[in-house]
Amino acid sequence: MKTADPELMRAINRFTILDTIRRHGPISRIEISERSELSTTTVSAITASLLDDGLILTRHEGDLRDAAVRGRPRVMLELNPDAARVVGAKIASNRMTFVVTNFKGEVRSALTLDLRVDRQPIAVIADLIEDGVRRCVVDAGLSLEEIDSVCIGLPGVIEHRTGRVLTSPVFRDTEVNFAAEMTERLRTATIVESDAHAVTLAHHWFGKARDLNDVVLVSLERTLGLGVLHGGQLFRGAGGLNHNLGDLVVGISSEGPVRLSSKAGESAILGVHPAAGRFAEAIQLGRGMQHAQGLIEADDNALVSAAVSAGEAVGIALANIVTLFAPPRIIVVGSSLALGKPFLESMSTAYAVAIPPSLKNVAELVFDHSVEEIWAQGAAVVALCELYESPWGTTGPAQGL
Template sequence: MKTADPELMRAINRLSVLDTIRRHGPISRVEISERTELSTTTVSAITASLLDDGLILTRHEGDIRNAAARGRPRVMLEVNQDAARVVGAKIAASRMVFVVANFRGDVLSTLTLPIRIDRQPIAVIADLVEDGVRRCVVDAGLSLEDVDSVCLGIPGVVEHRTGHIRSSPIFREVNIDFAAEMSARLSTPTIIESDAHAITLGHHWFGKARELEDMVLVSLEQTLGLGVLHRNRLFRGAGGLSHNLGDLVLGIGPQGVIRLSSQAGESAILGEQQTDGRFAEAIRLGRGMTHVQALIQADDDRLITAAVRAGEAIGLTIANIVTLFAPPRVILVGSSLALGEPFLNSLRDAYALAIPPSLKGVSELVFDDSTDDFWAQGAAAVALYELYESPWSTTGPAL
């Protein structure tokens, strides 16, 4: 019988304990043992190591059952917020948003640069990203030497393990080793992650899935993305690949394969309107969906029809996802939510029609208008998660 790798099990248990302290601290060792289902001996050994590495701190509390009693103080544990600092970023076609966060995930500074970067040469995009990271770090009263890791959330198909971007609407080129490019420029380990994965982990750490170990997130931005969380971990494909939900095949028509992006992608929704004067300018500035919302409210029939078609396609897709994974919650985020009631009602109706009777009521649909800062904080959570997983010594993380 093959047994588990002891080093791997120690790493998994260490991550579980540290993340439990982050989520529920200040917390006692007994409570950690109950939540993680690890023995008190194992928890004591792990927390002793975390204390030695400076990743957690002790806090002494009096007898909380009776404030007047002189009971022995309880030793509570909490994450040392100063153990590390990271930068997270949401990189979109028309803007870049950066945050600096401490080891607990609290945001120390934010920076938004409303700059259109899509289809620029790689060197230009790298220059702009580097400037944004450096400015946000300075705004936090730090230098790059104080930063342990950077994570850039980018739309498209990303290989998390290698840092390669296979394709993205931001870049002209394909198969770009952007992690190596930015790591060299910043002299700091840089992670490239799908923006959908970043916002998924953001909701798990800070948002509407904090209490869940399993959930699904669908991002409706310039690209359609998918995040799947299972047992507190992001599910990734081979090589750490992200999922481009827009490539999902809905069927085959006279013109060939029908993909989700052709029905519900931003370009499909905007249609011929993209070449109209004011509309084209709004799209160029990253305000296309806001402009669409105003036109839908003014009863623009073409856009209402497009919104209904997109909602139906997304509703059917979510029903298929729930059929595969049966998550307790599906969170929908992104600019397409601005399409309003025609889109949302069509989505809900299609989902209700398509979901198997045996799965009705299993998954809760949650619509969330996450800010760009929150997307960037999600990227910071990706960087922190990797630090939490890393083997540490008293000199810091081994990356």
């Protein structure tokens, strides 16, 4: 009979306890045991280690000098916000957003740079990201040496375990070991993650999935992303691969597979309107969807038709996702929501038609117009999750574990 790897179990239990304290602290050891379903012995041993490492703090409730209080003061535990600091970044084709957060994920500084970075050489993109990280860290009153980890969120297909970017609309190259590139430049452990995964965790920690451990997020931007959270953990594929929802096959034509991106991707939607004048400039600046919204409100027939077609395709995809995972909630985010009523109504109608009757009332659809900062904050959460699992000591988290 096989037994679980002891260090893996310790990492899982460390994460569970730290996350429970983050979500519910100040909290007693007994309450941690009840909420986490870990034994009091395990909770006591791990919290003692966390106190030694300075990751959590004690708070005493009650005072023996107060005659109205009987017994010993209750010892409550809470995260030490200054135990670690991380940087999260959201890199889009025309914009970079950075945040510095403390150990609780609270933002201490934020920076947005409107720069067109797509299709630049990797070295140029790395230079721009390095400058953004350093500026945001300085804005937080820190130096890079005081940062424990950096996470860069990118659109595309990313192998989380190795930090390789297999494909991304931001890069003109494929198979880029971007984590190694940025770790060398910043001299700080750097993680590369799917931006859809990052914003999924952001919603789990701070947004519309705080009350859930199981949720699905669909991001509709230049790429179509998917985040699946189960038991409070991201589901990743082989090698830590993320899901590229745009590659989902929705039909077969004489030319081959018809993928969701060809129906609902940003390029497919905007491509129906002549790219000239202000519209072309808006697309180049990464504001094509916002400009398209105005044209749709002015009854541009081509864009209205494209928005309806895209909404229908997404609605069917959402119904298929519910059929596969039956999540209690699906959160839809991204720039495509700017297409407005024709897109949202056709999406909802197609979803209602396609969902199996037995699952009709299982999943709640939630639409969220998330600002760029929450995507970057989600990248910071990715870094924090790995720190929460890492063994710590007097020199900080062990690297590479």
